[in-house]
Amino acid sequence: MATPSVEREQTDQETPRTVPETQQELVRRLLGEVSEMRKENQKLQSEVATLKANVTKRRLFRQPKEDNDPECSNAIRKVYQEIKKDQQEKEENQQVFDLSASFDSPGNQAVAKKVLCEVRSLYGKSKWTKAVIRDAVRKHWRSVRDDETRKAKGKFEEHRRQAKRGNRLKRKLSRRLSSLKNTTALSEGDKAKAREILSSPNAVEFMSSEESDPGDTTEERSRGPKPRKIRKLSGERSKLKNIKEILDECYSSGLNAKQRRTSARGSRCEEVSPRPCPLGGPSWAAVLTVNRKPRFQFNLPVILFPSPETAITAFVLKPANPSYAVEGKDFTLKWNYALDSSLSAVQFSNVTGTGDDPIGSRIGPGTINMAQKYEARFRAQAESTRAELTILAVQLSDEATYKLSVVSSRATFIWDSTRVIVHCKYRLK
Numbered sequence: 001m002a003t004p005s006v007e008r009e010q011t012d013q014e015t016p017r018t019v020p021e022t023q024q025e026l027v028r029r030l031l032g033e034v035s036e037m038r039k040e041n042q043k044l045q046s047e048v049a050t051l052k053a054n055v056t057k058r059r060l061f062r063q064p065k066e067d068n069d070p071e072c073s074n075a076i077r078k079v080y081q082e083i084k085k086d087q088q089e090k091e092e093n094q095q096v097f098d099l100s101a102s103f104d105s106p107g108n109q110a111v112a113k114k115v116l117c118e119v120r121s122l123y124g125k126s127k128w129t130k131a132v133i134r135d136a137v138r139k140h141w142r143s144v145r146d147d148e149t150r151k152a153k154g155k156f157e158e159h160r161r162q163a164k165r166g167n168r169l170k171r172k173l174s175r176r177l178s179s180l181k182n183t184t185a186l187s188e189g190d191k192a193k194a195r196e197i198l199s200s201p202n203a204v205e206f207m208s209s210e211e212s213d214p215g216d217t218t219e220e221r222s223r224g225p226k227p228r229k230i231r232k233l234s235g236e237r238s239k240l241k242n243i244k245e246i247l248d249e250c251y252s253s254g255l256n257a258k259q260r261r262t263s264a265r266g267s268r269c270e271e272v273s274p275r276p277c278p279l280g281g282p283s284w285a286a287v288l289t290v291n292r293k294p295r296f297q298f299n300l301p302v303i304l305f306p307s308p309e310t311a312i313t314a315f316v317l318k319p320a321n322p323s324y325a326v327e328g329k330d331f332t333l334k335w336n337y338a339l340d341s342s343l344s345a346v347q348f349s350n351v352t353g354t355g356d357d358p359i360g361s362r363i364g365p366g367t368i369n370m371a372q373k374y375e376a377r378f379r380a381q382a383e384s385t386r387a388e389l390t391i392l393a394v395q396l397s398d399e400a401t402y403k404l405s406v407v408s409s410r411a412t413f414i415w416d417s418t419r420v421i422v423h424c425k426y427r428l429k
Contacts (some may be wrong), residue, residue, distance in 0.1 A: 048411045069136070072119075072128050076136045079090040079118045083111075099145045103138055112137045142375070146317035146367050159366065168205040173198060179250040186246060194243045197285055206285065208233055208273065209243070233286070241283040313340045313412040316385075322419040325394045332390045333418060335404055339384065344409040346382040348389050351401040351417055359389070359402075382406075396422050 052428035084096045084299065098107045114286035116133050128136075141290050150156040177198050180191060208230050255263065325331035346369060347361035360380050368380035377392040387406070391398050405416040 136266040178245040183250040231271045339408045341409040345407040347405045
């Protein structure tokens with residue numbers, strides 16, 4: 001019988017020993033890994049920058065093209081409200097949109113046809129094409145459906161506040177662009193700098209935040225719009241601030257007495273807006289406080305590691321992969337994540353053999369705008385720390401791989417996918 005020491009010697013002889021790496025080989029291998037990480041990071045940053053440069057923020061992630069003629073949208077809204085009001089007064093069977101069905105359902109198509117005919121009758125057949133009106137009707141149906149969903153969840157008022165805030169920023173951008181064409185208070189160099197900011201894809205992000213000022217209760221302003229408090233942007237340089245003030249003064253000087261009386265007055269304060277510093281702007285306009293490129297340092301002699309960051313973007317909780325759904329029942333996929341800044345954009349997609357088929361996407365937090373072929377049975381929501389995708393009355397054809405893509409306002413991109421397997425309801429009995 002062999003002693004334990006002999007057995008250990010025999011085991012050591014049978015097990016091959018790995019030769020330890022030298023310091024030069026270790027450094028070479030680590031530098032190779034770092035180089036690959038940098039290449040992947042640059043590739044992702046390039047893809048995000050290309051998306052932001054080539055499409056507007058409303059149509060990010062290949063949104064279907066729609067004609068956003070405001071006059072046509074207002075006409076659709078007025079006609080639909082009149083139809084709804086007439087039917088409520090006559091106490092007829094409700095012939096307005098059925099929000100529990102898809103837009104392509106027979107009932108909703110009948111309402112859409114009625115709205116289309118009324119619009120063409122009131123505004124003429126040559127003002128807009130049928131295709132433009134149909135797109136506007138579909139957009140109004142989606143808006144009505146989303147409003148009802150927000151009311152049920154108690155988020156309607158918050159959405160209205162966000163929409164009003166966004167519209168104010170867009171109107172402010174439009175006013176400054178018109179003032180830039182006519183002003184003589186700016187030099188040619190300052191005009192070129194202003195044009196660089198106001199014509200950029202993310203120009204709205206450089207507009208200062210405005211909020212109603214509850215502290216202003218002066219008697220002379222009680223009849224007009226509430227005065228607004230203007231907060232300065234984080235990291236905004238004095239050069240950009242002065243250019244914007246000159247453009248605002250130029251616009252105000254061109255208003256007549258009635259326009260001044262009905263326009264909200266703004267007062268600048270020292271408060272800083274909670275919005276992060278806009279990315280992609282020139283150095284003279286804003287101070288970038290965050291270095292988006294990964295930084296590496298050596299802990300001598302040969303240990304390589306990334307320097308710590310104050311905030312990261314990563315998934316905290318993912319759905320199981322694969323996940324199992326039951327035919328005929330609702331099923332929800334849930335993700336939790338941490339972002340290095342606010343939520344900029346999000347997209348859900350169906351991963352196919354030929355690429356990603358977009359299910360729906362959105363700029364900022366809120367209800368996801370679903371693609372036409374998914375809007376009947378798919379619902380999705382994204383917030384600053386979580387997102388979820390719900391399939392209503394799951395079908396066997398819904399078995400697929402579903403992907404979530406998230407972009408922060410600092411252009412950090414993360415994604416995750418999971419396979420959903422659908423069990424037939426009869427096999428489970």
